[in-house]
Amino acid sequence: MNLSNLADLDAFVAVAQAHSFRGAAALRGVSASALSEALRRLEAQLGVRLLNRTTRSVTPTEAGQRLLERLLPALGEIAGALDVVNSFRTSPKGTLRLNVPSVVARQILPSIAMRFMAAYPEITLDVTMSDTFIDVLAAGFDAGIRYEERIERDMIAVPIGPRRQRFVLAGAPTYFDRYGVPTHPKDLLTHAGIRHRFQSGVVAPWEFECGNKTVRISPEGPLIASVVELEVEAAVAGLGLIYMFEEYLQPLIKSGALVPVLADWWQSFSGPFLYYPSRTHMPAPLRAFVDFLKEEN
Known part of the structure; x- marks a missing residue:
């Protein structure tokens, strides 16, 4: 051949x-x-x-x-054999293909990627943003980034970015002047909510936790969207409350454009992980990225 x-x-x-x-x-x-x-x-x-x-x-x-x-196994062995040669280079060379959820791509990965690319100038980082869980290997990626509950048990997972994250509920001062401030998650049933639709088409309920109590609410409101920027702008305009990753809302809370509420009920969860299938020969660019993340942590 x-x-x-x-x-x-x-x-x-x-x-x-x-x-x-x-x-x-x-x-x-x-x-x-x-x-x-x-x-x-x-x-x-x-x-x-x-x-x-x-x-x-x-x-x-x-x-x-x-x-x-x-x-599939034969080409994997060939790629691994060729990559053994790459390991003899002073600096690894090649392409690292990652599949990354939108919040990580926008809020977490940029600073990490800049440092990694500076440390490994001969590696090309090829990033695809997607919020659906996929078989990374079958889709042609070297690795993916997802949250713990979405990672299969046969995958190797390496922490990346903050180890704790949370959703924050907030609204514009003009909204609270007009409709009042909720004091319990159940009050949100009488408030306008700005909802997010995932790529799968699902519009998930808002989930709140306090101690051993969990409350799920699906508020009605003027906007359901899959574009974070549009959702945030609607909240700043006073059209409804928004419940979203803190990373998106923190600058607006700091500036006073949004006001946080029900802080005792905000849902907290573990940060994202880089995940990839276990295999004998790990591509040199992926190995370099994994080692880089372990050194940073």
């Missing part, structure tokens, strides 16, 4: 895992047409169709699925 054959097989794996030529192209940094041509060559060489293509999806045929199952 020559190198062009290997590249075509790698293209097949990328498309089969992403179920999309465009998605695979975005992850690999190549054009969708280049991947399509690679698949055409591979199928012509093998004399069998590997992928079923429709306008909405791309799925492996039975032959394609069998090939995919055999290729």
